[in-house]
Amino acid sequence: MSAQAPAPLMTLDVDPLLLDPRTRIVICCGAGGVGKTTTSAALAVRAADAGRTVVVLTIDPARRLAQALGLTTLDNVPRVVEGVGSEAGGRLWAMQLDMKRTFDEIVEAHSTPERSAQILSNPFYQSLSSSFAGTQEYMAMEKLGQLRVTGEWDLIIVDTPPSRSALDFLEAPQRMARFLDGKMLRLLVAPAKAGGRAYLKVVGAGFALFARILTKILGAQVLTDVSAFVGALDTMFGGFRERAEATYEMLSQPGTAFLVVASPETDALREASFFVERLKVDKMPLAGVIVNRVHRSAVPELSGQRAEAAAEKLAGMGDQDLMAAVLNIHAELMYAGRRESRLISRFRKAHPDIGLHEVPALAGDVHDLAALRAVGAALAG
Amino acid sequence: MPATPASGWPQARLHIVTGKGGTGKTTVAAALAIALAYGGRRTLLVEVEGRQGIAQLFDSPPLPYKETRVAVAPGGGDVLALAVDGEAALLDYLDMFYNLRRAGRALRKMGAIDFATAIAPGLRDVLLTGKVKEATTRTVGGKRVYDAVVLDAPPTGRITKFLNVTAEVSGLAKVGPIKAQSDGVMAVLRSSQTAVHLVTLLEEMPVQETIDAIVDLTASGFPVGAVFVNAARPLLLPEADRSRAMAGRLGVARIAAGLELAGLDSTLAKGLTAEAVAHAQRFAVQDESRDRISELEHPTYELPLLAGPIDRADLFELADILHDAGVQ
Secondary structure, eight states, rough: OSOOOOOOOOOHHHHHHHHTTTTTEEEEEEEESHHHHHHHHHHHHHHHHHOOEEEEESOOOOOOHHHTTTTSSSSSSSSSSOOOOOEEEEEEEEOOOOOOHHHHHHHHHHHHHHHHHHHOHHHHHHHHHHHOTTTHHHHHHHHHHHHHHHOOSSEEEOOOOOOOOOTTHHHHHHHHHHHHOOHHHHHHHHHHHHHHHHHHHHHHHHHHHHHHHHHHHHHHHHHHHHHHHHHHHHSSSOOOHHHHHHHHHHHSSTTTTEEEEOOOHHHHHHHHHHHHHHHTTOOOEEEEEEEEEEOOOTTTTHHHHHHHHHHHHTTTSSHHHHHHHHHHHHHHHHHHHHHHHHHHHHHHHHOOEOOOOEOOOSSOOOHHHHHHHHHHHHHHH | OOOTTTEEEETEEEEEEEETTTTTTTHOOOHHHTTTTTTTTTTEEEEEEOOOOHHHTTOOSOOOOOEEEEEEETTTEEEEEEEEOHHHHHHHHHHHHOOOOHHHHHHHHHHHHHHHHSSSSSHHHHHHHHHHHHHHHHHEEEEOSSSSEEEEOOOHHHHEEEEEEEEHHHHHSSSSSHHHHHHHHHHHHHHEEEEEEEEEEESEEEEEHHHHHHHHHHHTTEEEEEEEEEOOOOSOOOOHHHHHTTTTTSSSHHHHHHHTTSSSSSGGGHHHHHHHHHHHHHHHHHHHHHHHHHTTSSSSEEOOOSSOOOOOOHHHHHHHHHHHOOOO
């Protein structure tokens, strides 16, 4: 540690954020494996206990966490979580996103039964709704929009899909909407509509060649399926792009707060950095950064080196195995803590204006509401 | 540790490494690629997710779309690495089958390549796995170019879908070159030439994902190889004191006396005791996880927790451990 007076650190306090009735949406984002889902669930329990009417949208919770939330059936609708809330009227609902079902529901809600049956059985739609890169992100956004519109909850907490990159959550819906509304798709299916010469005149020979190759590689059936799907979409509703843009717009409104979740490791903090910068560029409301699983000693006044030296001394005395072990455990914890604080302070230096809160590592996994409440208390500091 | 002598994959040459996010699958894949190159063999380490994770680990510049040497293994083996991206793989493919490299470039400018891989999500995976299969089976003058290929694959949540290329494209392409390509890839992936390995930490969630992934992979006909336990912590407490710690009977007074003996402030005893108890609790979670893993009856290799961030030297240390445990 340097002798200089440390710069004042920006801290993140989640309680005022959760309790402020103006906060309507909290989005937890970050790299995979940093504890996003647990963080979302713990925040939701805490807000409900404090009197808010909360729904938490989880993406892929671990089995025991799902059980802790009472999520035993995956039916794509929020279910009340028993044992959470307060006399002040707080309640908690939880749901797990089923992306295919969400997509199907959009189709069903916006077309006649006959037409939707046609779309749902289209092979291209089936592949799009179950394996398109970005469908999960898109559907998470869509579900968020739906939950918001009902007005049944005054706080919606969203966990984001385990993407390759934390940025996917923001980018995928627009990318997908661009694709579905896109010129390319329309051009590609145009031959079916316009045919021959007129088509060539519009798109040029290069594209025609490409379309031919694509047909060759994928088989003509694919383009026929795509064409049928796009044709059906056309009459279905006012464009995917507008929908995605409306949701994106909603996210930039006051009332939405992004929480970037990380762990004190190089990769996770790098992802967090990207995300923080991206949110700034997009003028998205960033509430702060949560760093989970930080190792913190209960006895910081005893340095790792002194503990280790004392352990060595005791080892020479004999019959002091336990004491030496206790000191070594402490030394290991101090060293891990020091490595982590270096990484965290580097992050702070790069983002001095962002509030950050460190959450100590848990000794065990989260199995029940009591554990979620403990995590919530740690999140609030 | 049940490291079976045959290492669990007697004929495998294509090693597919997956794991839950945050378990260190790229690190394990890299260490495995080094371990398999010991004694003058030649291995290729491949990544497909465009993260440039290999370059970061080996502390080298971003990998081009070209097989590049990243390390020399003990005993003179070569470790090459390749970052495959979907777009480049499609251009390769167009070139190979349609002699269209130049047209391909023009199409890329139009965004058409992006579009083609988007319109058929399976197409991208077929091209990526296709490239891996090509490297695995490549021969020059009748000799295999690589003794082993190690793929840093997508995480457990997506692995079965990623490998199941035939199912992915079957809804799209029933005939044609892509169908033929995916059938060829599938034949290799399901053969004894391939082993899918899982990386886990000794924590409940990653272990559960490992168990689920093994069920899925097996049901889809992919040969599961080993389970790599990463970042295992050693038990620092004497075995006899472990159960006492778990029961909360470590004895603060005993620790306080020890502190005095060591010339330290005895008032620290309470805090230090709590740390020792938390250590014992974490270790109990590790043991429980280890038991669940051993029930899987797959060969298991255990790697210790290293003081991060992992660097080149660490990779060689981990490779050494794998080599000593019988990985070859």
